[in-house]
Amino acid sequence: MPDRSIARILTVAWREFSHTALTKSFLLGAVVIPVLMLGVVALLPLVLVSQLQPLKGEIAVVDGTGRFKVAIKTLDAELAEETASSDATERMRDMGLPVDAAMGGAAAAAMAGAMEAPEITVVDFPADSDLEELKRKARDGDWIGVVVVPPEQLESREAGAGEDTEVPEVRIFMTTELSPRNGEELRRVVRDAVVRARFDGEKDEYARVKAMLERPGIEVKRLGGKGGEADDSRLMQIIPFGFMMLLWIATLTAGNYLLTSTIEEKSNKVMEVILSAVDPIELLWGKILGLALVSTVIVITYGGLAIAGLFALAMTDLLSLGLVLWCAVFFLIAYFTIAALMTAVGSAVNDLREAQSLIGPVMIVLVIPMLLGMPISENPNGLLATIASMTPPILPFAMVMRLGAATEPVPTWQLIAAAVIGIGSVLALVWAAARIFRVGILMQGKAPNPLELLRWIRQA
Amino acid sequence: MNDCIELESVGKRFGRTQAVEDLSLRIPMGSLCGFLGPNGAGKSTTIRMIMSIIRPDQGRLTVLGGDAINRKDRIGYLPEERGLYRRMRVGEYLGYIGRLKGVDSRTLRPRISEWLERIDLPGSERSRCEELSKGMQQKVQFLAAIIHDPELIILDEPFSGLDPVNAQLLNELISELHAEGRTILFSTHVLHQAERMCDRIVLIDRGTKVLDDGLEEIRRRFDPRTLTAEPAGDREPWRRSVTGIPGVAVVTDDDEGRLRIRLEDRADPDEVMSACLAMGPVRMIERSRTSLDEVFVSLVAGRDDVADRPEEVLADA
Structure with missing residues (x-):
């Protein structure tokens, strides 16, 4: 290609x-807002921590036996000790706080560090106390709640016993001021205290039984066909979809810009001026490459944020250089597929409204990968996933889902075959788009139907 | 003289419409050529083929000694359907077109300011194109066609939509560019403008060439061989006397109360004029000159009715 031609394309x-x-609009919409959103997601737990109120206060307990008070006192001391030593994430779970991967280990640690163990003191009342009077006092702020513990609940249990007899429930009356999380925590503390009181009544060793009931930690590894092992992660369920969405957003956003800029040049009647300086094919390539850069900026922004997230979660082992390179190959195939379709449509129509009718069928096809998200992540090396990842134009979207999902790597021959099919289909699409572009950009009047577009391809 | 543009049997068809048919023409280097024709004649199609925006179906086309596609940087073009990037700034737009035409940014910057000053838009580099009036936009569009200092300038209906002041300014700029030695081809409906500016006229109708010559040759070819006279004394005796002069075919009245003396083919106009003066005093007597309008009408209206052509053909061509 001559130097002047390259200079014009550039x-x-x-x-x-x-x-x-x-x-401003692009920087705000595609860069600043995602970064801000990530910042908000990262800061949200810390903001939440700053607003946490530890469960502290007195409760009135109607318990004829007096054993509940003893149990809760012991429990309180144990909780204080656990708070100082236990795992942050575990404690958050104990305290009824949502613990998910998106929060990140650092944030969870910060939250747990900022939390205090509950401090509950019990004022004991006999079984025949006036409950209404106690509730009134709680409303007046004397206590944070009133707990009624039926003596039957504190009795010893035998396996299989009590199934036929109905035991009255423990009742808690808490004030409206108590936050939902504190209410949940109070409920948990009361439950634990009742269980402990049962053990205390039998002089049994609660700590030993509790330790016995402790569920073991499990490390899960996926066994590869070639003797390799890989960590298992629940994130594997969302990563493939994330890969596909990233590709979808980046290519469709840039494709949409390509469509509108081509339509703008036609409707502003600036096209012929530009064509006096460049060849239609140079213009086509210039537009496609310019918007490829835009698409790359979007991928880098969102992909970078995702990688930063994986770093924060110490899950970078889910990524590898090979995976990133293959994703880059399929990103380019996806982009050029969408770009060719969008420029062809943009050059053939006069306004966005006309474009919608031609874009509609294309969009329906491009939505298919979304529908295949679940089946592919369930069985990433299955027949459906393999066929989808070899079928243009959904091929790149399906393949990145497989790449992200495969606990077992996608066979190399399939990657190469998909890339070859993808590049072949891109070349065919760009060739057809160039022919439509050459005819369409100077065409005014009624928008062509798909059959006329085929005629343009033959004629140009 | 070398030819700047050379078309040999060029043809272009859109569907069932033959927009240009077997068109051959040569535009000499350095000429200012008017490209005339009724609506739908094929002017814009021919110009687009010269610019290599569309390809001819047949024939050979040479611009500046070669293929136009490789000479775009040396050609300036103002299309009939012209526009601007609405949100782009004027300086940015002219810079973009200039760079596409191979001029570097450093050269362009002062050139843009200088030209904007010359077209009475000084300091408008930072204005957005959409902020300019229609007339101002047209001047910016004209600048986009010449900002890269082209050797050949092709202007498709450059005067359409311009007010008289801006039309005069454009007229002067075109003449100036021509005086600098550039070849200029422009299509227009404003025939008197073409007549005043051009040294060569090409007239096409329905895709075929009907006239291609220098302006003086056209005037000679279409000489009406008529004298126009206004007698100072009695009109009827003078008319009778003139009718009897050898070489006078017929004497008629025109719309403005003057006499039109039609000469026989072999008559010498100067001798007849001297004989007329000898017949009595006259207020004025002159050889009538053919206007381009008359040539246009005689050549085009003599063919089929222009108005009968389908609209789509006119739009396409």
């Missing part, structure tokens, strides 16, 4: 990039 590409990506 000039067009730079204009397309700068007028799309170096604008």
